[in-house]
Amino acid sequence: MVGLGIADYMLAALFYSDPIIIAALGESFVERAGRVNLGVEGMMALGASISVALSSLTGSIVLGILGRAVAGVALSLVYIAAVIMARLNQFVVGLLISFTGLGLADLVASMGHKIGPGIPQGSEIRIMLVSIYIVTPPPLYIMLSEHPPG
Amino acid sequence: MRVYSEILRSYRGVLLGLIVGFASSITLGSLSPAGLSGSLSSLLWVYTSPLPLIASILFMGPIALSAAGLSIAYRSGFITVGSEGQVIAGSAAALWLTAIMDLGLHPLQAFVLASVFSGSIGSLLGLLPAIMRIYLGASEILSSLMLNYVVLYIVNHLVSGPWRSGAFPVTKSVPEQYRLGYVDIILISLATSISLYIILSRSRLGLIVEVLGRSPRAAETYGLRPRLAIYYVSSISGFTAGVGGAVAVLGFQNSLTPMSIFPGYGYMGALVAWLSSNNPILTLPTSWFFSTLLVYGGALQASGLSIGYVLAIQSIIVLSVILFRRITGGGAGYS
Numbered sequence: 001m002v003g004l005g006i007a008d009y010m011l012a013a014l015f016y017s018d019p020i021i022i023a024a025l026g027e028s029f030v031e032r033a034g035r036v037n038l039g040v041e042g043m044m045a046l047g048a049s050i051s052v053a054l055s056s057l058t059g060s061i062v063l064g065i066l067g068r069a070v071a072g073v074a075l076s077l078v079y080i081a082a083v084i085m086a087r088l089n090q091f092v093v094g095l096l097i098s099f100t101g102l103g104l105a106d107l108v109a110s111m112g113h114k115i116g117p118g119i120p121q122g123s124e125i126r127i128m129l130v131s132i133y134i135v136t137p138p139p140l141y142i143m144l145s146e147h148p149p150g
Numbered sequence: 151m152r153v154y155s156e157i158l159r160s161y162r163g164v165l166l167g168l169i170v171g172f173a174s175s176i177t178l179g180s181l182s183p184a185g186l187s188g189s190l191s192s193l194l195w196v197y198t199s200p201l202p203l204i205a206s207i208l209f210m211g212p213i214a215l216s217a218a219g220l221s222i223a224y225r226s227g228f229i230t231v232g233s234e235g236q237v238i239a240g241s242a243a244a245l246w247l248t249a250i251m252d253l254g255l256h257p258l259q260a261f262v263l264a265s266v267f268s269g270s271i272g273s274l275l276g277l278l279p280a281i282m283r284i285y286l287g288a289s290e291i292l293s294s295l296m297l298n299y300v301v302l303y304i305v306n307h308l309v310s311g312p313w314r315s316g317a318f319p320v321t322k323s324v325p326e327q328y329r330l331g332y333v334d335i336i337l338i339s340l341a342t343s344i345s346l347y348i349i350l351s352r353s354r355l356g357l358i359v360e361v362l363g364r365s366p367r368a369a370e371t372y373g374l375r376p377r378l379a380i381y382y383v384s385s386i387s388g389f390t391a392g393v394g395g396a397v398a399v400l401g402f403q404n405s406l407t408p409m410s411i412f413p414g415y416g417y418m419g420a421l422v423a424w425l426s427s428n429n430p431i432l433t434l435p436t437s438w439f440f441s442t443l444l445v446y447g448g449a450l451q452a453s454g455l456s457i458g459y460v461l462a463i464q465s466i467i468v469l470s471v472i473l474f475r476r477i478t479g480g481g482a483g484y485s
Binding site for chain 2: 036038078081082086087088089091092093095096097099100101102103104105106107109110111
C-alpha cells in the first residue's frame with residue numbers, strides 16, 4: 001500500500017484554498033484602501049448558494065459564476081452606502097453584512113426543492129476555477145501598482 | 151428622563167428602520183418554502199399566542215444579559231463581539247457545575263454558584279481582547295471574533311469527548327430542580343439592566359465610560375485612566391454574557407450538543423446593543439423583540455428553513471435602523 005505523500009497533502013490544501021484565494025484577493029484591495037470588510041464571509045456564502053442555484057436552474061456554469069459576482073457586488077454596494085456615504089463603523093457594518101449574507105444563503109438553500117438537481121458535473125468546472133485564480137491576480141496587481149486607483 | 155429623550159431623538163430613524171426590517175423579513179419569508187401566507191400566519195401566531203410568548207421570554211435571557219453588558223462596553227468605544235464565545239463558555243461552565251459535577255446543592259446556591267463561575271469565565275475571556283488591545287494594539291473586534299471560534303471548538307471537543315454520556319454526542323441534562331422558569335429569567339434580566347444603568351448614570355466608572363467613548367484623548371488628558379476603564383468594561387460585559395450562558399443552559403437548553411454553527415445569542419446581544427443606542431434599559435424590550443423574531447424563525451424552520459435566516463432578518467433591521475438614524479440626524483452616533 002502506498003501512503004499519501006506530501007504532494008498529495010499540498011494538492012488537497014490547494015483544492016480547499018481556492019475560495020479563500022479569490023476572496024482574499026478582493027479583500028486585499030479593500031484593506032489597501034485602509035478599510036476592513038468583515039462582510040466577506042457573508043458575500044462568499046450568498047455567492048456560493050446563488051451560483052449553485054443559478055447554474056442548476058440554467059445548466060450553465062458561467063451564469064452561475066456571474067450571478068455569484070452580482071450578489072457579491074450587491075452586498076458591497078450596501079457596504080459602500082453604509083460605511084463610505086453614511087460613515088457608520090466599518091466593523092459593525094461588516095459583521096451585519098456577514099450575518100445577512102449567511103442568512104440569505106440559508107434562504108436560497110432552503111428553496112432547494114424548486115431548484116432542481118444541482119450544478120452540472122464536469123471537468124471543465126475545475127479548469128475554469130483554476131484559470132480564474134491564475135488569471136485574475138496579475139491584472140489586479142498591475143492595477144494596484146500602476147494605476148491611479150492603486 | 152434621559153431614557154425618554156433618547157427614545158425621542160432616535161424615534162424617526164428607528165420607526166423607518168423597523169418598517170423596512172419587517173417588510174424585508176415578510177418578503178424574504180414569503181420566498182421560503184412556507185410561502186407568503188405561511189410566513190404571515192407564523193408572524194401572527196408569534197405575537198398572539200401564549201406559547202411563543204413564554205418561549206420568547208426564555209430565549210430573551212442570554213440575549214438581554216449579553217446586550218446589557220455590551221452596551222457599557224460599546225459606550226466606552228470598546229467594540230467587542232466576544233459575547234458569543236462568552237455565552238458558549240458560560241453555558242458549558244454552568245452545565246459542568248450543575249449536571250456533571252452535581253454537588254447536590256440547594257437550587258438558589260446552585261444558581262448563584264453557577265452564575266459566578268460562568269460569569270468569571272466570561273470575564274476572563276472578555277479581558278483577553280482588552281489586554282491584546284492595550285499592550286499590542288490589536289483590534290478588539292477581530293481578536294474577539296477569532297476567540298469565539300476558539301471557544302466554540304473547545305466546548306465542542308468537551309461535549310463530544312469527556313462530557314459525553316451514552317452513545318450520542320450529548321451531555322447529561324441539568325437536574326430538574328436547578329432549572330429556571332420564565333419569571334426567574336425576567337427578574338435576572340431586569341436586575342442586570344437596572345444595575346448596569348445605575349452604574350452608567352450614577353458611578354465614576356459610568357462617567358469615565360461616557361468621556362472615553364466620546365473622546366479618548368480628553369479622557370487621557372484629564373487623568374481618567376482609560377486602560378483601567380477598558381479592563382472594567384470588558385470584564386463586566388464578559389461577566390454578564392457568561393451569566394447569560396448559564397441562564398441559557400439552566401433555562402431552556404438543559405444539555406449541550408456539538409455546535410456546527412454559533413447559536414447566536416451573543417451576536418444577537420451585539421445587534422440589540424447597537425439597536426437600542428447602548429442604553430441598558432432599552433436593551434430589555436429590544437432583546438424581547440429579537441427573541442420573538444427567533445421564535446418566528448423557529449416556526450418557519452418547520453418548513454425547512456435554517457435558523458441562520460433569523461440572524462439575517464435581525465441584521466437587516468439593525469442595518470436599516472442605524473442607517474436611517476444617521477440619515478435623519480438623530481441618535482448619539484456610537485455606531
